[in-house]
Amino acid sequence: MSRSFYKDISDPDHFVITLELVPGSEYRGLALDAVTQIAKDAMADGRVSAVTITDNPGGNPSLSPDVIGKEIVDHGMDVIVHFTCRDSNRGGIESRALQLARMGMRNILALTGDYSGKGFGGQGTPVFDIDSCSLICFFKMLEHRTRLEKGESERFFPGCAVSPFKQAEAETFAQYFKLCKKVGAGAGFAITQVGYDARKFEELIRIQKDFGTTIPTLGSVFVLKPAPARIMNRGKIPGAVVTGKLLDLVLREWEDKQQGRKSAIERAARLAAVLKGLGYRGIHVGGVHKSFSTLAEILDRLEKIEHQWQEFIPEFDFPQENGFYVYKKDSKTGLSVNSERNLPTSRAHGWEKVHFHFMRKVHDIFFNFESSLEPLFQKFSSMIDNTQLGRLLMHLTEDPVKKILLSCKKCGDCGIQHLAFLCPESQCPKHIRNGACGGSSRGMCEVYPDRPCVYVRAYNRLAVIGKTKDMSREFVPPRMWELNRSSAWLNFHLKRDHQTVSCVIARYCAPQGSCPFMSDK
Ligand code: SF4
Structure with missing residues (x-):
């Protein structure tokens, strides 16, 4: 050589x-x-x-x-x-x-x-x-x-x-x-x-x-x-x-x-x-x-x-x-x-802001391992998961709600919490969970140039609460395909999704250094 x-x-x-x-x-x-x-x-x-x-x-x-x-x-x-x-x-x-x-x-x-x-x-x-x-x-x-x-x-x-x-x-x-x-x-x-x-x-x-x-x-x-x-x-x-x-x-x-x-x-x-x-x-x-x-x-x-x-x-x-x-x-x-530095000024308005605040509140109540309600949700999830009827009822509740709010694709391993409550499966044609690809142009998506890149939307949403820097922090493990079309709600509470099962990868590949420098707006 x-x-x-x-x-x-x-x-x-x-x-x-x-x-x-x-x-x-x-x-x-x-x-x-x-x-x-x-x-x-x-x-x-x-x-x-x-x-x-x-x-x-x-x-x-x-x-x-x-x-x-x-x-x-x-x-x-x-x-x-x-x-x-x-x-x-x-x-x-x-x-x-x-x-x-x-x-x-x-x-x-x-x-x-x-x-x-x-x-x-x-x-x-x-x-x-x-x-x-x-x-x-x-x-x-x-x-x-x-x-x-x-x-x-x-x-x-x-x-x-x-x-x-x-x-x-x-x-x-x-x-x-x-x-x-x-x-x-x-x-x-x-x-x-x-x-x-x-x-x-x-x-x-x-x-x-x-x-x-x-x-x-x-x-x-x-x-x-x-x-x-x-x-x-x-x-x-x-x-x-x-x-x-x-x-x-x-x-x-x-x-x-x-x-x-x-x-x-x-x-x-x-x-x-x-x-x-x-x-x-x-x-x-x-x-x-x-x-x-x-x-x-x-x-x-x-x-x-x-x-x-x-x-x-x-x-x-x-x-x-x-x-x-x-x-x-x-x-x-x-x-x-x-x-x-030039001061960042970009942030979400109107429906984007309302949707973000609403989803954040709901997520914090229902999908939070630290919450005092979590043992209750786990018990309830376990009961539902044990019967076919329970699982069917869960689908009939979860699917329409998530379809309307997120255009959910039923991946069963929900990643919205890493993307300012936007769905990486329906909103990003490359299903990226760790940040924007290099193809966006003037803030618009490489694949669908008539719509904003989902990471531009996520940034603008996080800017509303001064937490854009969260985009640099967490490594998000890849989607678990074995959960496809199952209930993401049950998978979360029963600790079957990426947040529990593959979180070891997130620890292994966690961002280092002091990034980023941005202060909360
Ligand atoms: S430009 Fe943004 S939304 Fe489009 S494929 Fe790349 S990361 Fe996904």
């Missing part, structure tokens, strides 16, 4: 370079030959710590990263495999993890994943059995298990994605709170989404320090050409942000193809210099599809200009319209004024 990603990122003096490769939808051909050639050239060059390989990006079927990853590892180049939760349930995920370990690939970029794209005969079933936090936690527990069983562990090195490029206050904090959970679950590194806003890049580094959850973070540097710039500008790559102003600039640059290419490489090198100056531990380069020489040119240029990084900051000033920033702007540097 030429370089080891784990060793490089563990060395605070080493500026890490990773390169994203996209295997494509064929199992052979020129595009795939180019991918393997780029990996070989990257290894020969010696500056790249690992190549990362995408996992069916956009939810569209493509060659498995495991297969192409194995070929690249066998050539001696280290690999980070993108691992999404879209297409496999937890059984499939565990099997794939063991397979990767066996093949010598243990650096994992753990992702919830884009929503399902189209395949044979139409759109595929979105699985999303667990989310990215649970996936990271799973790798941590798998290591622990193998250590206990065999006296040694399959050392996995999971990392996560984070997007500072969010427009609304609620989705910005939803990202940062989730990062706290991911770090608690065991993420060893983070990679940002694609964006061109230096102030946002700096915000992420600063907030990690303020939260006390700093992990080595790589900033994304995408070599921006007109086609991907247009796609990103239309919001078609979840989480990636190219504003209209930047798109216009790129299109102008590419009126002359040669000039366009030169500008794209220069922009990438300058962004890399800014990231290095801001304290990023490395860069994650994307948009290199034909030849390694593009990355080599960027890295050569970076070596020459990195000391000038502060001069380049104004070139990465592409804020989103009415975009929220956690920290106040320093007009001199274009970055933040120390850690002086």
Whole structure:
């Protein structure tokens, strides 16, 4: 192996370079030959710590990263495999993890994943059995298990994605709170989404320090050409942000193809210099599809200009319209004024607020292990659960009430208490229980852009009682599918649901550090 990603990122003096490769939808051909050639050239060059390989990006079927990853590892180049939760349930995920370990690939970029794209005969079933936090936690527990069983562990090195490029206050904090959970679950590194806003890049580094959850973070540097710039500008790559102003600039640059290419490489090198100056531990380069020489040119240029990084900051000033920033702007540097914060103002109103207060009150009375009424509820639940008629009567009561109040999907393992009394099964198309995915845009859902992301709603609800920080605290174990269509009320009181049975996972993967810093509003 030429370089080891784990060793490089563990060395605070080493500026890490990773390169994203996209295997494509064929199992052979020129595009795939180019991918393997780029990996070989990257290894020969010696500056790249690992190549990362995408996992069916956009939810569209493509060659498995495991297969192409194995070929690249066998050539001696280290690999980070993108691992999404879209297409496999937890059984499939565990099997794939063991397979990767066996093949010598243990650096994992753990992702919830884009929503399902189209395949044979139409759109595929979105699985999303667990989310990215649970996936990271799973790798941590798998290591622990193998250590206990065999006296040694399959050392996995999971990392996560984070997007500072969010427009609304609620989705910005939803990202940062989730990062706290991911770090608690065991993420060893983070990679940002694609964006061109230096102030946002700096915000992420600063907030990690303020939260006390700093992990080595790589900033994304995408070599921006007109086609991907247009796609990103239309919001078609979840989480990636190219504003209209930047798109216009790129299109102008590419009126002359040669000039366009030169500008794209220069922009990438300058962004890399800014990231290095801001304290990023490395860069994650994307948009290199034909030849390694593009990355080599960027890295050569970076070596020459990195000391000038502060001069380049104004070139990465592409804020989103009415975009929220956690920290106040320093007009001199274009970055933040120390850690002086903009006051959060977003909160729920009207029906959202009424529903939240009502549900909170009811939940506190009926579903609270600390309550003096709980022994009574347990006795009553036990009686009902013992007869078929009792269970039927419970269904006839519980189902309509929860359908009306929550659009309940009868999962039997209720998670509303972790989501400001919104249902993760009916309100989030990816059924995420641990925080927003990276795909929301301007506060709206990646999958249904006409409705707000459920975590934006949860944040706004919690803001009403000054408890938004609760979103960063608890690790929520995955849904217990064995309870599907049974009574969640009985399961709670009879201690059959995730709050009792799998709560050991929550303890194992609890967020650490002092996050978050927010004071109650
Ligand atoms: S509701 Fe939010 S977390 Fe769920 S899929 Fe939509 S954007 Fe992602």
